[in-house]
Amino acid sequence: MTALLQANKLTKHFGATVALDGASFEVSEGITGLLGANGAGKSTAIKLFLGLLRPTEGAATVLGEEPYRNVRVRERLGYMPEHDCLPDNVTGAEFLSHMAQLSGLPPSEARTRAADTLRHVGLDEERYRPIGEYSTGMKQRVKLAQALVHDPVLALLDEPTAGLDPAGREEMLNLIRRIGADFGISIVLSTHLMGDVERTCERIVVLDAGSLMEQGDVKGFTRDTQMLFIEVDDKRDEVLTALGERGLAVQPMGAGIIAENVTDEQFDDVRDAIVEADARLRRLAPRRRQLADIFRGDQS
Secondary structure (H helix, E strand, O other), X not given: OOEEEEEEEEEEEEOOEEEEEEEEEEEEOOEEEEEOOOOOOHHHHHXXXXXXXXXXXXXXXXXXXXXXXXXXXXXXXXXEOOOOOOOOOOEHHHHHHHHXXXXXXXXXXXXXXXXXXXXXXXXXXXXOOXXXXXXXXXXXXXXXXXXXXXXXXXXXXXXOOOOOOHHHHHHHHHHHHHHHHHHOOEEEEEEOOHHHHHHHOOEEEEEEOOEEEEEEEHHHHOOEEEEXXXXXXXXXXXHHHHHHHOOOEEEEEOOEEEEEOOOHHHHHHHHHHHHHXXXXXXEEEEEEOOOHHHHHOOOO
């Protein structure tokens, strides 16, 4: 796939603070998660790709161009900032129409595009209310809409679920997935929430303390491992003992049991241990690796 964004040994210092330290990665078409804890360098990377900052060393390119040298390439990007930055005293329709005109659309087309985009993000009936009367979830949708109104090639979304309750967060993630599937707009989802990436993104770039930690397909990081997860309704400790006596490497995990490196022949031992303990089996399945395992150093 063609790379939309490329970071080549990207470094950014703010005085003595190192925000990015020689990170090299690329973003292709589709939905990519930019994952890392607060302070990992995610927002700095986004601002470098937007051309709002210049790198201390290395390069950030958008469609092969450096946006801090060729400002016209910024027209191909949309940006949803993390913080609240919306005007309170204008309506959603007025604000979005204004943003569309700033992107070069004539007034009549800007108004039409604004109405269509607000409808797509679920604000059709609220578009004539002042933004100051919007809830947090509605303001997040307006910020998303202004990032999309000029039909960019790629939208950079900085913590789009910030401040949302669980229901609002799920609605936002569903909306992002729909935009990627229906509009053909590629997306970078910057977040510190691993669950958002696992449920939304196809690829992942992981930053830690300004350095690249991992990159690749999400499914490659959430594959089945050689570990077996065993969940019983009762007598977990008895099952643990019986498994250990049969030579299996086991440890408790929550309400269940993790057995490591279980061979095909040892499945009979697992069955016999559960029967011996007289426990009621609820679930027996390969354990799926989670993105959290990256930060725990689990590469199994």
